[in-house]
Amino acid sequence: MSGEAESREASRQRRRRERAAAVERFVGVPLADVVRENALVHLPPAAAARLRVVHPSWASHMSSPLFAVAHAAAPRRVSGVFVPSAGFLPFDGDDDAVPSPSLSFVPASSELVVLSSSRGVACCFSPADDAYAVCNPATASWTAVPSPPWRSWPRPAIVVLFDTSAYNFRGDFTLVCPFESEPGSSGAYCFQVFTSGTGAWWVTDAMSPAEGLVAASGVAAGATAWWRTSIGTAVGYTPVTGRVDLVTCPGDSDQWEIGSAAGMLHCAVIDGGDVVVFRLHEHGIWEVTTRVAVAEILQPSQPPPPARATTSTEIVASQQHDESGAEEEEGSRAVVAAANAPLRLDDGVRLLGFQGAEVEVVVLAGRRLVAFDARTRRRREVAVPDEVDAAWDGAEHAAHINTLALIAPAALAAEPPADP
Template sequence: MSGAGADTAPSSDDKRQHHQRTFRDAARRRLQRDAIERAIRAPLGTVLRDHALVHLPPAAAARLRLVHPSWALALASPLFAVAHAATPRRASGFFSASASAPAGFLPLDAADTVPSPALAFLPASSPPAVLSSSRGLACCFSPADDAYFVCNPATGAWHGVPCPPRRITWPRPAVVVLFDAGVYNFCGDYTLVCAFESAPGSGIYCFAVFASGTGAWRIAGAVAPAEGLVPASGVAAGGTAWWRTDIGTAVGYNPATGRVDLALCPGDSARWEIGSAAGRLHCAVRDGGDVLVFRLDDRRGGWELATVVSVCEILQRPWQPETTFELSDSEDDDDDEAAAGQAELERVGAVIAVANRYSRSRVRVPRDDVRLLPFQGADVEVVLLSGWRVVAFETVTRRRREAVLPVPGQPTTKDWGVVEYIAHTNTLALVGPVVFMEPPDDQEEVSS
């Protein structure tokens, strides 16, 4: 062929590539059609096994091993454990921690508990205290042994962790466990962040970081002002370890980026608590009869209001949050009371009149026994402790869960209003093994 059409005629290679693409497209469509048909015609048991088991609590999922051998095989697979840990879920309950009593677990759902609330499977000579929890993994500390453990309370799996460079005695170390529950964390790797004062009473905190993959602690090069840091308030949110302080700030450290963040309390710093929801830092603040929940904006670094819930709605009972004063016992009307007050003012003077009025008055101060507790989960859940009641309220669905103290296995005479509570979510997360290594030479002096 000659002329202009000779340049546009397809070659044999082009025809072959076109046929190959057509064949691949047809094969891909057949695979998609077959997959859709298998999904439509799949038995109900297969659908439940592949899509519903990951949403069950570990205790409930373990009981279903006897349904079918394929179910037992699926539940024993590490892939299922990874998928179970990555599935969004709400908090299971709270660990209580104190220096004198063993750890106890208070479940918010009767079916979502742990086999050993006291964590008796840990090789500790003293009752271990739960320092923090994230996506099913808990970091524990034995004061008598000066030993640290990372465990999964739902499965009983655990590994020992070397002590931080700075020895920290009771009341408790400020340690947060960071666990990536992504679908590619097949080894169960985790990171521990320990905050400690550079000098006692300085209010300047340094950070020590432990990675299960390296097996050694390192001292980060970042410092942060965190006067009055509350060790038991540590939470993990978005790869950052956060603590609140007594002076109304929240301090966070990200070991991956080395960044330190500071956030001011958006309300009354005497009545607030921090938590995590959907991987982001949140805080709950009491404002009279309401609880305001704020979300930290990672881009702007400030708080944004997420929701407002009344204490009455959470507790389902009347509530008078503010202190009130009843300044008169008489039933006289206001005119008579004002006239009597003016006469006394002219007779004895302003200062003495006011003092006499308060001496005759009756002051009524209702007790405010509501305390905010930490929270974690896929959605925002406000948790209140009122007397012996622990009430968790989901702000999206408006559903509540309630548990009654005391914690099983704990004394009934305990003052539960001053106990430290660590929110925990039961999952089948794997606990990565630790390869112990010697600390770097430049950090041996710090530990001594």
């Protein structure tokens, strides 16, 4: 046997020994330990909290900062949407609920507005107090942050960036807020940055030529904060590198929204009767990831029962009905059909921002909020409650993912640091 053949055989034997050793390590391990170490991290926070009572070792495991860091880093789908007046609307009911949908654990004299959210960490704002806080709605932990020195909108355009790496044991975060370079002029935007470690805002040297930046459109994609504009472009800023990006929306549509999936910027566009989702690659190149019909997204939540054959007895009985009874029955069928009919584009369908490990398109249609997974074709939805203004069109919202992410206390600095 040649030397090369002997080397390949030795390599195969080593791999077999390694596999056998891996199997032996799991043989005899209690199932409860396997679940504790491998499954709990993928559960929503509310479901994981209920399992703390299973065993003291489970409670201890889930109380560890290591578990919180791993939970925030695990791939997840969007849990719900923060909307005005109603607070947090979860797509999966109690499993994705938060202790306080209105974030009442954050002291404020007015209703809080959630400006943005990333990996379970949300930045909220009290208009009456002009006060800001960063919180985790799932754990009711929070820290106050100072107001940014410059602001161009009634609603601040802040985007929160959260690092889910294994080294972020403190729960450090970064806030990015753009502002007009000249008040009243929307020809260029500058950027100001806040980090929990420094405890202060600073204005960067970066500038982006853009017009009509939409304050409520901000989303975190990896280490970059993005906003769309009213003229079909998207602006991005990366605090770590100081890089500014400007890309053009793919397609020709007035109905488009940006989102984040797997840490990359995505753009959803309504094209005729379809929603087309694009992914941004390097050098500003967009790639189509999925196309789905709006009719499929908005299928009836409760389809009508299947039709069955009518017997001769039922035919005779139906012929004996008087005209008034027939009219009532026809009216009842019309009501049921109208309730189960999917909405059309001209019924006021609007795209909302989205985030998660996979592409999940979020659509507002009437009083329905629908999240549609482009890969599994699974649909989740929640009804917009009556306390939300009927004129709300989805423009003011914040998509959110529930995690157990830690929130670092902001060490407020006496003076702003130099631009790093």
